[in-house]
Amino acid sequence: MSIALKVDGLAKTFPISGGLFGRQKAGVRAVRPMSFEVPTGETLGIVGESGCGKSTLARMLVGLLEPTEGTIEIEGKALDNADPAKFGRLIQYMFQDPVSSLNPRKTIKQIMEVPLKRLYGMGRAERDKRIGEIFDSVNLRSEFLERYPHEFSGGQAQRIGVARALAAAPRIIILDEPVSALDVSVQAQVLNLLRDLKGEFGLTYLFISHDLAVVEAVSDRIVVLYFGSVVEIGKAEEVFANPRHPYTKLLAESAPVVGRPLKAPEQKDSELPDPLNPPPGCAFATRCPRATDQCRREEPRLEAMGGDQYAACFHPL
Amino acid sequence: MSFLKLLFRNRLAAMGAVVLGLILLLVVLIPLLPLQDPDVTNTSNRFLPPLSDGHLLGTDHLGRDLLARLLHGTRLSLGVGISAALIAGTIGSAVGIIAGYFGGRADNIIMRGIDMLMAFPYILLALAIVAALGPGLFNALIAVAAVNIPFFARNIRGITVGLAGREFIDAARLAGMGHTRIILTELLPNVLSTIVIAMSTTVGWMILETAGLSFLGLGSQPPQADLGSMLGEARSALITDPHTSIIPGIMIFLIVMSINLLGDGVRDALDPRLRSGALARPRAQTLVERKGDIPTDDQKGLLNIQNLETQFHVGKRVYRAVNDVTLFVNPGECLGVIGESGSGKSVTALSVMGLVASPPGVVTGGAVRYEGEDLLSAPFESLRRKRGDKVAYIFQDPLSTLHPLYRVGDQLMEAIQVHHKMSDKEARAKAVDLLKSVRIPNPESRIRSYPHEMSGGMRQRVGIAMALANDPDVIIADEPTTALDVTVQAQILALLDDLRRERGLAIVFITHDFGVVAQLCDRVAVLYGGRIVEQGTTTDVLDHPAHPYTKRLMACVPELGGGKRRLEAIPGLPPMVSDLPPGCAFAPRCDKATEACSRGEIALAGSGTRAVRCIHPEEEIA
C-alpha cells in the first residue's frame, strides 16, 4: 500500500510577540512534535477537544501555516510550500463554516473557476465542462452557478465547498469539521456524499471532528489528540470500544449515548493545562485517575499496544 | 434599487442631493451660460452691489463679475476637493489593505508611520507641506490629500484585518491565487462600499480644507478664482462691501452642507442593519396580538404553554416560527424539546418570558401560564419581576449573559440584589455558595475572575449559577452544552440533573441531540417547522418513534459504537417557515406521504402525554 501522507516530527509553536521590537519569548506549543502516516485511500479521523491543535495541524498540512519543526511528505515527495499552485494540486482543505469560506461578492461560477484557472491553466470551454462534471457528481444543479453564496443553505454551501475542493483534483482532502455547522438531517447527506466521492476519485481523507460518533462512522483509523500531542492511534472500531489511553476512555464515556444512564465520568479536574506554562510530564496527569509520580515527571511516548493500536501512557488500560 | 429608495427616504439626504445636483448642473453648464470673463478687471466698476446692470451678483474689488467668478471658482473648488478625495482614498485604502492583509511586521511599520502623520494637527501638516512645495493650487491639492490619507488607511485596515481572517481568503490561496490577485479580486470588492462611504463623508471637508489654504493665499494664485481665494481677497472689504464675502461664503456653506448630508445618507443607506429594519428600537417585551380566544387554563404543570403561536413580520413576509405549540412541565421534571435548526425551539423558549425581539416578533395566539397566571397578558412590571426570579434562562453562549467587563462575582451579586434586598456581604456569601453549587473549584477566589479568564465550561457553570441566583422554579436551557466539549458537556448535564433532583427545579431542555435527551429528560417533544410532531415519555419516543420524521432523524444520527458505515440520510431540506406547505410540513421529504398528507391541517392525536401528528404513523399509539 502506498503512503499518501507522511508527517514526521511536525510541530508548531506560536510566538508570543512582545511589541514591535520585542524579542520573542517561548511561545505556545499548539502542536507538539507528531508523526503519522496515512495510506492512500484511507480516511484518518482526528478527534480532540477544543484547543487541542486540530485546526493548527490541518492548516500546516495544507500550507496555510509554516511548521516550526518537522516535515510533511505527500506521495513520497517532501512538500515545498514555495509554490501555492503546486500545493493546491496535491492537498485541499474543506472549511468548517461553509458560508464564510465562500466570497460573498462572487458568483459560485467565479469561485469554482479559480482553482481550474490557477492550478491547471484551463481555458474557458474546458473549465465549463469540468465544472459541469463536478457539479453532477456532488448533486448540485448547474443553475446555482450564477448565484451568490448567501442564497444557499448550509448544506448546499458545504456541497459547493466540496465541489471547489474537487476542482483542484487533489490527492488528499483535509476535512475540518465539515458537518458540524449543518443540521442533523443534512449531516448524513454530506457524509454519504463525501464517502461516495472518495471511491469515485480515489481520494485520501483526513477527517477532523469533535463528534466521536461521526468520526467513528466515517474513519478507518482514528488519532486522538490531547493538548497538542497524539495520545492514541488505532483502528476506528477499536479506539473507542477498547481505549488504551485514559483520556480516550474519558472521551468515549462522556459522549451522550441513547440507552446509557447519565453519569459524569470521574475526573479530578476538568481544566486543561495552561498552554503558556505547561506542566512537566504527561499533560493529562491532573485529570487522570491513574496518574503516578512518573507521569508527573516524564513525558510518555507513543508505544505499540498490540494490534494496530498505539498509546502514549505509562499505565495503559 | 432599494439603495436609492432608502437613500431618499432620508429627507435631509434627499435635500442634500437636490442642492448638490443644482450646483453641479450650473457648473457643468458654464460654457453654455452667457457669463463674462471672470478674470477681466474693470476698476471703474469696483464693488458694484448685487443686481446691478450686467452684473447679477455685482463685482469685486477689481470690478470683475462676481457671478462668473463664483461659478468658475465653484468648479475649481469642487474639482480640487474631489480630486483630493480620490487621491487620498486611493492611496489610503491601498495602504490600509496592504497593512491589514499582510499583518505582522509590515502592518506594524505602516501603521506606526500613519500614527506619526496623525500626531500632527493636520492644518499644521498641510501648511508645512505647502510651505515645502511652494504655494499653488496643485500643491494645495497634494497637501490636502496627504493629510487625509491616514483616515482612509486606518478605516480600511480595520475592515481588511477582519476579512483577511475569513476562510474564503484561505480558500483562495489554496486555489492557487497569489497575493496581488487575492487583494484585487477577493478583498477589494468587499471593502469597496466602505471606501465609497468614507469618500462621500470626507469630500466636503476636503473642499473646505482646500478653500482654507487658498484663503491663506497658499492655494490658487491670482487671478485664478476658487472659493477660498475669493473669500481671502474679499477680506479687506468685509465691512464696506460684505456681499463680496457673503456670496462665496454661502456657496461654500451650500456645497459642504449638501455633500455632508448626502454622504451621511449614503452611509446609512449602505448600512446593512438599516436595510433589515433593525435600527428600530426593540420593545422591552414581545408584542402580543392574539387573534383568537385565549385558551382556558387546563391546570397542567407549573409552566404551561398552550397553543402558542409566534410569528415574525418582516416587510410583507410572515415567518411562522411557532405554530400551535402546547407544552407543560412539572416541578422536578425535565422536558426535552428537540428539533433541527429553525424548527422554532428558541423562539418558543423566548416567547415564554416575552423575550422575542419585537419588532419583528409578534405572539399571535395562545397562552403561557405560570402557576395559572397568563404571562402573555401580564403587565411588563410583573413580567420583569418574574424574569430570573421565577423563570430563568441558560443560553448556548454564556458570554451573551455575562458582561465582559465585570467580575463574575459582582455580576452574580447584582443578579441577586435586583430581586432581593440584601447587604453586599450577604450577597457575596450567596454568590460564593452559588459557585460552589455549580462545582466551581475555589469559588472564593473565582468570584474575582472576569468571564474571559475562564474556560468555556467554567463560563457555562457561571451561566447556570446566574440562572440559579434567585432560586427560580423553572429553568429554560437553550442548547446549554452545544458549544462545549463532550467531557465538559457530561459534567454540565450531570450538574443540571442533580440540581433538579435536589431543588425540585422544572427544566425545559432544548437540544438537537438525542443522546442528551435520552440521558436527561423525562418527556420529550419533537419540533418540525414550528409544530410539535410527536411527544411522549423519552423512552416511548426514542424506543418506538411514531412520526416518520422522528424515526428517520434518529436513524441518520450516528451513534458511538456503530462502526464505519453508510448513514441513513433524509433527502431534502427542512422547510422554510416563511413558506410552510399546507398539511404536513414533512411531506416533501417523507416516503410514506400520500395525497391526504398535504390536504389540510393534521391534528396532534393521542392520549395523555403521548401524541403524534401524522396520518400514517410508524407505530399505532394507544
Ligand SMILES: Nc1ncnc2c1ncn2[C@@H]1O[C@H](COP(=O)(O)OP(=O)(O)OP(=O)(O)O)[C@@H](O)[C@H]1O
Ligand atoms: N429576528 C427574526 N426575524 C425573522 N425571522 C426569525 C427571527 N428569529 C427567528 N426567526 C425565524 O424563526 C424560525 C425559528 O427559529 P428558532 O431560532 O426558534 O430556531 P431553533 O429551533 O432554535 O434553531 P437552532 O437550532 O438553529 O437554534 C426560523 O425559521 C428563523 O428563521
Ligand code: SF4
Ligand atoms: S501517562 Fe500517567 S497521567 Fe498520563 S494518561 Fe497515562 S496514566 Fe494518566
Ligand code: SF4
Ligand atoms: S403526515 Fe404523511 S407526510 Fe407527514 S409524516 Fe405522516 S405520512 Fe409522512
Ligand SMILES: [Mg+2]
Ligand atoms: Mg436555537
